[in-house]
Amino acid sequence: MLGMTGLAFMQGVLDGTLPAPPIGKTLNYRVTDVAPGAVTFEGSPTFDHCNPIGTVHGGWYGTLLDSCMACAVMTMLEKGTGYTTLEYKVNITRTVPLGMQVAARGVVQHMGRSTGVANGELRGVEDGKLYATGSTTCIVLRP
Structure with a gap:
């Protein structure tokens, strides 16, 4: 990963x-x-x-949002x-119903030398409804 930009790395995953x-x-x-400053995951x-x-655990929402927001910073x-x-x-x-397809999109709001801040939304793919929101602060690690 350190041998390429964050955007190139995420494009390689895609x-x-x-x-x-x-x-x-x-x-x-x-x-x-x-895209630069934005990443979407679906699941x-x-x-x-x-x-x-019997409802979807909050950690599932959190992991999806953490992933898209942090990866947006990575780009x-x-x-x-x-x-x-x-x-x-x-x-x-x-609550997201079991089996329902959702899209979690993270977008960078601020990118500095030592931190990046992003927001995220989790929406139904078919219904477009908002199921969860998130925000993150990531620390930039320099060698």
Whole structure:
């Protein structure tokens, strides 16, 4: 990763020349769009992603949003730098039904030398409804 820009790395994940993040297989989501300062993941929750009362666990929403927002920040990184999530927040506005396809889009709001800030939305692919929002601050790691 450090041998290419963050945008080139994410484009490699999108086109399959680089491996997708392993968590995507576990939580049933994949990258579907990459642009400078914006990344979209799509997926759908299964019964394996439910909490004890049978609804989609908040961690599923959080992981999808953390992924798209942090990867949006990654697209702004120059060659030789890394990043990690410093903090993130998620607001769930409604429950995603099992099997429903959703798109999580992260967009960079600020990119500085040491931090990047992004917002995200989780929307139904077919109905366009808002299911959750998020915000993140990522720290830029320089060698």
